Amino acid sequence: MHIYKTIKNFLLDQEYFIDLWQENIHIYGFKKIDVLQENRAVFVLEKFSLEILGKDFRVLKLTNKEILLQGSLKEMRIL
Amino acid sequence: MIDSYIWVEVKTTNKERFFLKCQEIQVFIYDVVYENQKIKVKILEKDLKKLKKIWFIKIKKIQNLGWNALKEKVHTYHIYLISLLIGLVFLYILSHIILSVEVIHSNQDIRFLVTNALNEKGIRKNTWKKDYQEIEKIKQEILDMYPDDLEWLEIETKGMKYIVRVEERKLEEEKNEPGACNVVAMKDGIVKEMIYSSGEAVYKRNDSVKKGDILISGTIKKDEETKKTVCATGSVYAEVWYEVRVSIPLTYEIQEKTGKVRWNIKAKNNGFNDFLFKSRLKNYEEDASSLFTLFGTEFLFVKQYETTVKEVTMDENEALEKALKEVDEKISLTLEEKEEIIAKKVLKKEVNNSTMNVEVFVSVLEQIGERQEFVTQE
Numbered sequence: 001m002h003i004y005k006t007i008k009n010f011l012l013d014q015e016y017f018i019d020l021w022q023e024n025i026h027i028y029g030f031k032k033i034d035v036l037q038e039n040r041a042v043f044v045l046e047k048f049s050l051e052i053l054g055k056d057f058r059v060l061k062l063t064n065k066e067i068l069l070q071g072s073l074k075e076m077r078i079l
Numbered sequence: 080m081i082d083s084y085i086w087v088e089v090k091t092t093n094k095e096r097f098f099l100k101c102q103e104i105q106v107f108i109y110d111v112v113y114e115n116q117k118i119k120v121k122i123l124e125k126d127l128k129k130l131k132k133i134w135f136i137k138i139k140k141i142q143n144l145g146w147n148a149l150k151e152k153v154h155t156y157h158i159y160l161i162s163l164l165i166g167l168v169f170l171y172i173l174s175h176i177i178l179s180v181e182v183i184h185s186n187q188d189i190r191f192l193v194t195n196a197l198n199e200k201g202i203r204k205n206t207w208k209k210d211y212q213e214i215e216k217i218k219q220e221i222l223d224m225y226p227d228d229l230e231w232l233e234i235e236t237k238g239m240k241y242i243v244r245v246e247e248r249k250l251e252e253e254k255n256e257p258g259a260c261n262v263v264a265m266k267d268g269i270v271k272e273m274i275y276s277s278g279e280a281v282y283k284r285n286d287s288v289k290k291g292d293i294l295i296s297g298t299i300k301k302d303e304e305t306k307k308t309v310c311a312t313g314s315v316y317a318e319v320w321y322e323v324r325v326s327i328p329l330t331y332e333i334q335e336k337t338g339k340v341r342w343n344i345k346a347k348n349n350g351f352n353d354f355l356f357k358s359r360l361k362n363y364e365e366d367a368s369s370l371f372t373l374f375g376t377e378f379l380f381v382k383q384y385e386t387t388v389k390e391v392t393m394d395e396n397e398a399l400e401k402a403l404k405e406v407d408e409k410i411s412l413t414l415e416e417k418e419e420i421i422a423k424k425v426l427k428k429e430v431n432n433s434t435m436n437v438e439v440f441v442s443v444l445e446q447i448g449e450r451q452e453f454v455t456q457e
Contacts, residue, residue: 058111
């Protein structure tokens, strides 16, 4: 599924996308990271901000507009 | 320019602040490993400078990845790599070079002919090995060059040597069978056996014959009339006699081994023969076995057995025995198949100044017939 989504994103050029699988959270298309803590993270996207709440968030990969977090997700909110 | 990655160890009390800072200064993190008090991050090498500017972390480069890692390994092991490369090149050269060409044939002229032809075609020592197709072509060309001399030619590659086997073309000579011939005696003797396939036997067993006598006649007669002339063919074995004189010295020298053994290495090349180490024995017998051949020089392992010269004196009986043995050897050299010594008798024996002179009478069973052509009177 992830490969399919990546190819789709490559071909269709999405503005942002958010993926969740097992204990991983993948966010693509943010402009800035406002907050990055073990239990909370806030990402500023083009048209909205995304808040995620959970436990033991750890960064696995990070680029200028893409992040892969590992952790236990409890809640996700659009601000 | 290919980007290369590195692993960096980061010590910080606030990991989240570090990640936020990375995002701010555009340092991309491609992998993270969390340990107790520190984290290891995989970044681009060019971003290391940016990270070093972050004041609240301590960083240490721990591993190169990609091309840089390869370059580092090559630099560390460059001596081994160069040695390996030289070894491979050397191996390639040695396995593709020819150091000698051997032509196998009993006739020296044929060997000379083939060697020259091979030289012309580029098959000679200290040259590059040829592939199968080339060799086949050269073989055919040489056979075409000498159709009357060469029947077959084979070139075998064995290590760094070409072994060339040749078969000579032998044209059958027209056999001119003589029209008429007799078998005559070459020596005086007493006939013991006659084996003939054509002609008429003139003598029979135990007849005495003289040199020149016709033993098997090519003229076939009936009632005193010549019916036919043929070429008599056969073998006549007769008892012939010889008087042989031998001189045997009563005192002679023999080489006796002392039991001392020494080892040495000998180098042999064409006519040149020399020991690698100085020989420690004055008089010795040697026993050599081949070790290996390198660039045309054969190296042999030599065992040297020390010997001393011992003088031996024979008594008359021993000397006589030795004399008879010598007579046997002398006569046997001249004998062919089915010929043998029948009897020996000592005619005279005298001792002069520590030498024994012996005269021996020998009876030998020998083939005495020889074909002789004659002209028929018509």
